[in-house]
Amino acid sequence: MTDAPSLLRTLAIETSCDETAVAVLDGEGRVEANELASQIMTHAPYGGVVPELASREHLKALPLLVRRASAAARSDVDLVAVTAGPGLVGALLVGVRFACAYAWAGRLPLVAVDHLHGHLVSPFLDLGGAPARPMPDRVLALVASGGHSSWYLLLDGEAQRLGRTRDDAAGESFDKVAQALGLPYPGGPVVDRLARRGDASAVSLPRPRIQGAPFDFSFSGLKSAAIRFIRDHDLGRTGADEPPREVCDLLASFELAVVDQLLAPAVALVDEYRPRIITASGGVAANTLLRSRLQTLGDGLGVEVLLPPVGLTTDNAAMIGRSGQLAHAGGSTADPRRLDARARRAWQPPGMRELSPVDGVR
Ligand code: KG4
Ligand code: ZN
Secondary structure, eight states, rough: OOOOSSSSOOOEEEEESSSEEEEEOTTOOOEEEEEEEOHHHHHGGGOOHHHHHHHHHHHHHHHHHHHHHHHHHHSOOOOEEEEEESHHHHHHHHHHHHHHHHHHHOOEEEEEEHHHHHHGGGGOSSSSSSSOOOOEEEEEEEESSOEEEEEEEEEETTTEEOOOOSSSSSHHHHHHHHTTTOOOSSSSHHHHHHHHSSSSSSOEEEOOOOTTTTTTTTOOHHHHHHHHHHHHHTTTTTTSSSSOOOHHHHHHHHHHHHHHHTTTHHHHHHHHHEEEOEESGGGGGGGGHHHHHHHHHHHHHTOEEEEOOGGGGGSSSSSHHHHHHHHHHTTBBBTTTTTTOSSSSSSOOOOOOOOOTTTTTO
């Protein structure tokens, strides 16, 4: 087990992309407050996140969310956790400077959290008032979001990346295909909804594998084929309300191909690494088909599958709080006068290790 028995009540701040999020967790990882201000409407007209607008919205929302989360907490907080990267650097900086000032003014310890490590611990959290579940020592974890798609092995709390996308992230491919259809941003939730009405065998799409890297995958060929189909069939002005059957069929076929790609290495990974639990996290882990396919796969292999509550799949601060608690219990602290934001994971926070038996993986 990697968890210390009782950790500090934690205020957590997440501003890495387009959600301003603040949470409070008690010492056992119970989520006491989970505040979120989504910027989806701000960015929707641009079809993607506009970094400058994101920073400005974080600045506006953060003080209010911190006040609300603090009011919902059962007691004063003892630790501040903040996402320090990876993400949009201007957006991250808003959260980092705020957290530094908060910790400094309150003389509270501060811990810097890696956003991905937050996603990795999210399946162990509950939104119904239960304490966080302890993490066993061998977890096979899929993280699939708008910026990342990788398989990790969590071994004694350290994450080793085993496989990754060679091009687009899974969520990004959902977003791009939805955009090509004229559907609203972000694409994942609307694709999920429309795919339920379609026939997944209607459109044949490629599922390329990477030679010599059996745990890696690719989405760009698949995405391009779907976009070509949209152009060839003149489907570019679809609305989300009453889309033609052809669009639902394409989206069902596309969703299945993405899920197939993500899960293609799973059996070999289980075979090689013998995990105690398989998890999936990140925005794409909200996907209905991915959740049911992964559950079926785990049942077939006799390995427990643990998924985060749907409310904690996309970016949130509860996961940042839990990651921060575990890192702090492991001895990690940050200096509020010096902590900086990193756009990429250029540094390795404790608990994140980039080791891989797969050649060529950075
Ligand atoms: O984890 P997240 O909130 O942000 C990043 O760290 O990137 O993930 C956002 C991504 C978007 O690409 C969105 O389209 C996708 O998650 N997503 C979904 C679903 N809900 C969100 N993709 C597929 N099915 C969904 N239900
Ligand atoms: Zn994320």
